[in-house]
Amino acid sequence: IQLTQSPSSLSASVGDRVTITCRASQGIRNSLVWYQQKPGKAPKLLIFAASTLQGGVPSRFSGSGSGTDFTLTISSLQPEDFATYYCQQLNSYPLTFGGGTKVEIK
């Protein structure tokens, strides 16, 4: 199952609403996860089962979607949110990741 993330990068300002999409090449129900990765660090789990916020993750992060189309939204971008975001499907093996979306400061 291929995951296509868009955009591959974006520039935004603090306070902006940011939306990242992830499209699966076939239906994966709600078996989609979002991670945040900062340079030199391991990925951090943000959202699982497409829309369930991991404990400790700020509520400005939200996820939606089912089947083939998914969205990660950051309602009001904060300085610590500048990072690369990855989606991953865990519906079936082989597990796959999207190509990543780099969120940069405008």
Place this chain on the structure above:
Amino acid sequence: QVTLKESGPVLVKPTETLTLTCTVSGFSLSNPYMGVSWIRQPPGKALEWLAHISSTDEDSYSPSLKSRVTISKDTSKSQVVLTMTNMDPVDTATYFCARMNLTKGREGTAAFFDYWGQGSWVTVSS
């Protein structure tokens, strides 16, 4: 406190075999709701899932690497081992191990990687 820590060589030569060990703590590798995967990330590139082993020793592999990769575990030592044969410079990457958590929710079982190791940098060069 859950931790995972990768260990292994920093430098391997082309055609050699890489062996990486992931030592876990804070959970048991026999827990039916847990598994461990290996994931790698070449410099400046995206994450790539390599292999997974479940609590019952069921293993799964990336099709592109299946002929070269083996995953195994020693529950008594709390270790998961990845071996990759015939290493090539394109295999230069940071190698992560991560815990897969299986949680029952309203819509069935959800899976996700909730804990990751810090990563182990591996360079393939002669």
